[in-house]
Every structure is written in structure tokens, then in C-alpha cells.
Amino acid sequence: MRGRFSTQLLNVCIASLCKVRKFEKAEVVIVDGIRVGCLPDVVTYNTLIAAYCRFVGLDQAYLILRRMREAGIKPDVITYNSLMAGASRCHLLSYCRLLFEEMNKNGIEPDEWSYNTLMHCLFSCGCPEEAIQIFSQMTSKNITPSIVSYNTLIAGYFKSGRAVNAIMTFRRLQKFGFSPELVTYNIMLDGLVKSGKLGQARRVLQEFRESGLVPNAVIYTTVMKFCFRSKKFDHGVDVFYEMMGKGYTADVFAYCAVISALVKKGKTEDARFFAQQMFRKGAGVDLACYNALIYAHCKERNMNAALQMVNEIEECGMESDEYTYSTLVDGFCKSGDVDSAWNQLRAMEISGLGMNLVACNSLIDGLCKAGRVNHAIHVLKMMKIRDSFTYSALIHGLCKARRFRAAAAFLFNCLENGTNVLRSAQRAVLHGLRCSGFRKDAKKVRVAIWKAGFLNYKS
């Protein structure tokens, strides 16, 4: 009886130390405990594994699992769930699947948490069909899904472009015996805004207000983004101040949302004000936020300030990512300095980030606008992935250089492959061919556009 009581005390102590990430101290307490006959049990090891997964790393958590087995303690469903969650956080789907299978093989029944974690990992790793199957499997095994299961399912539906299924599941929650919680509303709002369903987002926001649930910083930020997407900028900023007024600390996510929205709107002065406030309050500025500020300088065509910000990133021990480089490439192009833009693209490649589609598209557009269409075609040939933007920019450029038949050749290819090209670029080709006397070519292009439109309409 005394032994069990001591182990319980030991576990409370280990949990407290893990919570504040004092892992070395926790190990010392375990060793001291063993010395006085207080042996760690499955709960002790599970606590350590969960904390190591969250704060240290999956490899180290596996080492604890090994020690646990060596001590003759069998892992249980909680051990596996913690490891699966750790694997899921690192997007290691194969590990997550293996752990789930191993659990079954060892006669440990996966519970609702195991299913939720695997489902979440499958959705985040781009396997939505399998994730949906896991949800069905859970119900067929008589495991009752919780609101967390439904939240995970709804978020996964949105992530995989299944907004209709997400809305349907949300509307049926009550039938399944659940009321939406704060997380559910946030998933719905965020998903609806991202899929452009602003009317439905407004309805869900109204329902959230009527629910009596108390908003937190996350949902405030989502509501702000909803306002910005609905072009209600002042209202978005009001939401920001309302959040601060309610005592929530605006974090880097909130600042980043408001700064980038203001920059996009062209309100760079206001954006600068919020940026200064963010630095003053020490909101933990990170790379994404620096990128938003670089974007602000690029919008103002102040490339020296943008490069200065890149230096700051490096001084903070961070490294530029593909967003940083793409923003700089676009900024230099818009400032008319396509050579510097090209240098940024090369630097991006040398740093191991490869040639980003957005950066290449910006450069093609910049080169075309600078009248260097052949150079733009050279960049296009180097690209492994091209999209509607790539071809629209190039076709516009070729038309501007009065190379209408070359533009028509690219347009034909796009129409055949089903790549969308901007209507304005299509019109530029048609108009150019007609005005240059290539009436037969213009007719062929018109027929091809009509056919492509007809096929798209039919499908």
C-alpha cells in the first residue's frame, strides 16, 4: 500500500517537472525514487513519453519506451497514443500507421484517441480517403466518436476540398448528440472563409455569437481574417482592438493577419504602426511575420529596407524561406530591377529551396514587362511546374512584343491541356492576330477557345 502511494507521489512529481520541461531533474527524481524502493510504473513512463514527444523529440521518446520495456513494464494504449501523437506532429505517417498496427498486434485495443490521432495524421499528410475510412472503422468497432473526432473530420473535409461534407457534418452534430464547441466554430469559420463561402461564414459567426461561448485569441484572429476577406478592413481592425480590450494578448498570428491585410489594402502607414506595436510588445516576431513586413517594404518599392529586414532575419538566427525569396523576387520585378530579381531566384536555388513556382511566375511577368520576352521563355523552360499564371503572363508579354503567332501557339497548347489562361490574355491574342492581318489564325484561335469553353462547360 505504501509502495503504491509512493509511486503515486512520484508520478505527481514527474508530471509537474515535465510540465515545466525540467527533464534532467525528472530523471534524477526517478533514480532517487528507485534507490528508496519507489519504482516507476506505466504512468511514470507514459508521462515522460508524452512530454518527450511534445517538447524534446520522437527519437528520445522511443528511447524512454525502450527503457520502459527493459524495466519489464508493458506499454498500454496511452503509451501508443502519445507516440502516435508525436509522430503525427512530425508528419511521420508511416510511424503513426506502424504504431497503430503494432498496438493491434500486441492485443491492445485502440481507443477513440488512437483513431482520432491516426485520422488527423492521415488528413494532414494528404490521405483524406483513408482518414475518412478510419472514421467509419471507428464507428463499426463500436467506439463512439467524440466532439474531437467530429472536429478532426470537419477540419479534414475542409483541408481536402470537401467543404460540402464539412458543412453537412457540422449541421448534423446535434443529431449525433453534440453541440459545436469553440474549436468547432473556429474550424468552420476558417474553412468557410478559405473556401470563399463568405455568406455561410457570416451565418456561422452569427450562430457562434448566439451560442454564448466565450471567444479566445484564435477565434478573434479568424474573425478578423473573415472581415478582411469580406473587404471590411475597418471592422477587422475593430475586432483586433476588441480582442485587446477583452484582455487577450495579441500574438504574432493576430499581428501578422492585420499587418498583411493592411499592406494588401495599400495602407502601409497603418501596417507600420501595428508592426512597431508588435515589436514594442515583444510578440515573438517570427519568420512568417518578417515575410509580411518584407512584403510591406516591397509594396512601397523600398527594396533596401526589404533587404535590411532579411539581414535582421539572419541576425536572429533564422533563415530565409521560399516566401522570403518569392516576395523579394516579386518586389525587385515590380521595382523594375529584374536582374536583382534573377539574382534572388538564383540565391533561392543555391540555398536548396529549389525554384518556387510563384517566384518564377513573378520573374516571367517582370521580364515580359521589361521587354525581355526571350529571357522569360528561358525561365519557363527551366520550370518543372507551370500554371495558369505562368502562361497568362508570358502570353501577355508576347502580345506586348507583337509576337502574336508565338502567343497563339502557347495559347493553343494551354487550351489543349486544359490550363486556364486569363480572358484578357486570350483577348490580346485574338485582337493582335486580327489587327496584324492574321485573320485565319485568329479564327482558329476563336474556335479553339470556344471548344475549350464548351468542353469545360460539359464537364
Added chain:
DNA sequence: TTAGGGTTAG
């Protein structure tokens, strides 16, 4: 175990 950020044309 589940929720939030940043880049390109017209």
C-alpha cells in the same frame, strides 16, 4: 487527440 499566419497576373 481537434482550431489560427506570410508571396505572383488582370
